[in-house]
Amino acid sequence: MTQNIYDEPEFFAGYSQLERSERGLDGAPEWPAIRDLIPDLSGKVVVDLGCGFGWFARWAREAGAARVLALDVSENMIARARQDTHDPGIDYRIADLNRLSLPDDEFDLAYSSLAFHYIEDFDHLVENIRRGLRPNGQLVFSIEHPIYMAPEAPGWIDLNSRKTWPVNQYLVEGQRVMNWLADGVIKYHRTIGTTLNSLIRRGFAIDHVLEWRPVETQIRDKPALTDEMERPMILVVKALRLVR
């Protein structure tokens, strides 16, 4: 049974107040680095896996995408996305990424922000995405970095007056239950190797691996981001569907 934490009132209320929910893509410090990995979208067909309030879908259309299919498991999010959008080129639908079924050879770009770490069977998801992409289609996604997600107690500790991330059980993959916005949020920890090898085995070429870090201007504007240099919070992968 898939957990749909997003539609629990406490989680949804908290999520709605995140800077990235209120301000959209510009509220996410990793967005400029991800944007640099997105190909020219003019005339392209895009699928957004875990679209939330639809910020990326609308950006993709402004960037020239012909059509965007925007999927999310949360009824609340899809309702809000539809309400915020007046664009027949975006098709918002409720869909569970655990049971994803995309049309074959349809998309030029599959995009996903911070959703795949909620998915237990990543291999199955990757196979679905591969089939949905056209040959040479691209996949760009972010997840919580496995260093961030691995620990039994994921929170800063102080070591010799330095913020330090207490890594343990990194090589023990599987479920992590977190209290974030609500209690009992289930995520799935996979190592970087496992994530990349799943893609490679299923016919993707790895094009770029980004362990996101703030740039100088971001740290100047928001000094608290310095802490992000101590351990990576977000992993971004760009991969290409090989022709075969």
Add this chain to the structure above:
Amino acid sequence: MTQNIYDEPEFFAGYSQLERSERGLDGAPEWPAIRDLIPDLSGKVVVDLGCGFGWFARWAREAGAARVLALDVSENMIARARQDTHDPGIDYRIADLNRLSLPDDEFDLAYSSLAFHYIEDFDHLVENIRRGLRPNGQLVFSIEHPIYMAPEAPGWIDLNSRKTWPVNQYLVEGQRVMNWLADGVIKYHRTIGTTLNSLIRRGFAIDHVLEWRPVETQIRDKPALTDEMERPMILVVKALRLVR
């Protein structure tokens, strides 16, 4: 100026007594997993970058390699490797990986065990290896895992009675000075992303990324290896030189 710590008497004496130095490949717990990534070597030409006492070079010949060029910066190691080997198919040479110059299109496999993290300019090294490999030639190498190498104080701490690795300055790449076998050993920390992107940019396809972990039989034989599940110590990458 390149540091050649291996020929400092204190380091060499300590290194010579490591299990992997005395027993060879079978003294390295990661070896079985690496061996599985090595292609069939029958009739193949191999270069070993950082060959140490020559254990891999001799194994490669037993596995059918036609010739092995085995390079190391350490005069002591090359002297000992030559002394231990009676095989005209292995050519041991003193060479600094920082100033590597391989013949073009010569090798089917480039192999390296735990040497590249001593190299400051990884891009330059990768470019040299690429040129030395034949098209579709393979590169298999291990390095200290960046999680292992990143911290200011890389050593276990106890957190709620669990061995924990205190990760900090992970996204601050560059020199790390360690006291291991001798004082002041210089290593270079790079993130996984940086390492993989260097390879991709220079014409390699990533084939496999292995964050080494002990298997059950190893833990049964040597229970202390359980700790290795808490954080990865060794990263292994297999990459293919693309034809272009």
